[in-house]
Amino acid sequence: MNKPSNVPLKFSFHFNWKAAVTIGIAVYALLSLGFWQLDRAEQKRIQQQTIDDRLSDKPTPIEELDLSEDSPPEFxxxxxxxxxxxxxxxxxxxxxxxxxxxxxxxxxxxxxxxxxxxxxxxxxxxxxxxxxxxxxxxxxxxxxxxxxxxxxxxxxxxxxxxxxxxxxxxxxxxxxxxxxxxxxxxxxxxxxxxxxDRDSKGILRPNWSTVDTHAERSISYAWQWFGMAGTLLLLTLVRSTNISDWLRSMRDHSESHP
Structure with missing residues (x-):
């Protein structure tokens, strides 16, 4: 027997353990990559700040440099x-x-x-x-x-x-x-x-690129990973439920009962 046209369709969810585990792992991996890129962006931001601070300092006599560390103080x-x-x-x-x-x-x-x-x-x-x-x-x-x-x-x-x-x-x-x-x-x-430096004796044509750690690039990558995770969840919702029919039913019901 058909349901009365004025009764909205019930929302239903079809659960599949294997699919849920696979999708859960994929979403977790995508989110992990996104947060890793955000962490990289923060590291790059700190590195860029360190570089900018060094480049803005007054020149130090090279004899006074502390070279006891494993790496020299670049920049x-x-x-x-x-x-x-x-x-x-x-x-x-x-x-x-x-x-x-x-x-x-x-x-x-x-x-x-x-x-x-x-x-x-x-x-x-x-x-x-x-x-x-x-x-x-x-x-x-x-x-x-x-x-x-x-x-x-x-x-x-x-x-x-x-x-x-x-x-x-x-x-x-x-x-x-x-x-x-x-x-x-x-x-x-x-x-x-x-x-x-450009005003030092012996300079030719400076051809060095501006130092930029590109922190914003890592942030962009992070949003791409988060977007992929969100898209996967949305596709899962569409494929595992009757959300399209349910929304259509709710719309028809509201139109028939103003």
Whole structure:
């Protein structure tokens, strides 16, 4: 016997243990990934704040740095007094600036106070007329005072490490290895490079990207995971219940009983 048209349909739920367990695991995994991305975003936010604080500090004499920790204080601003070793430069190949091929140039800098050496990242210069000809660059001579930011070069490279023991200066390299450079220089070398400030003597064309940990990207990923979890729950609700028919029945009932 058919139900009277004025009686709304009852809401029903069809429970399936196997499906419920599978969906529960999937939703838990998606939510976990979302909260993990939120945690990553918070870590990146703190890291970005630390970087911004260091970049806004006044330069500290490099001799006063605390290097007792395992990793050097990257992005710290430092002051160096000494002189460039004008015949000890490195040209990193395949560096592009505004679509133009060239080199990133590094020059050794000897400190006046300790005779230790710092590898100075001076920026970008255009390529020479041919691949076999390095460009001429001007390097300040004599005592100078410069400022810059500590940068730790990547330890991994897609290139096979070049043997530089027998190479003539200036060196043309694919990857900067401070450890290998130290073997060619005649004094102890700091385990990082210093990127020159734009107003420091010896600067070429700064080609360094602005430091950004992209915390907002992790937040965006988190909302994507949460959205997928919500979509899965919504699909489960639709497939496991008569919610569509129930809503239609409730609408028809309300229209017939104004």
């Amino acid at each position: 710290s601003r430092v002051l160096l007094e000494g002189e460039y070793l004008t015949n000890r430069s490195v040209f990193l190949v395949n560096k592009f600036y505004q679509g133009q091929p060239g080199y990133e140039v590094f020059t050794a800098f000897r400190l006046k106070s300790t005779a230790r050496t710092v590898i100075i990242s001076r920026g970008w210069t255009t390529a020479g007329r041919s691949l076999n000809e390095l460009p001429n660059i001007d390097t300040p001579e004599g005592p100078v005072s410069i400022t810059g930011t500590i940068h730790v070069p990547a330890t991994r490279s897609f290139f096979i490490e070049q043997e530089i023991a027998g190479m003539n200066w200036p060196l043309r390299l694919h990857h900067l290895s401070i450890e290998k450079l130290a073997s060619r220089l005649e004094s102890p070398v700091f385990p990082f490079s210093v990127r020159l």
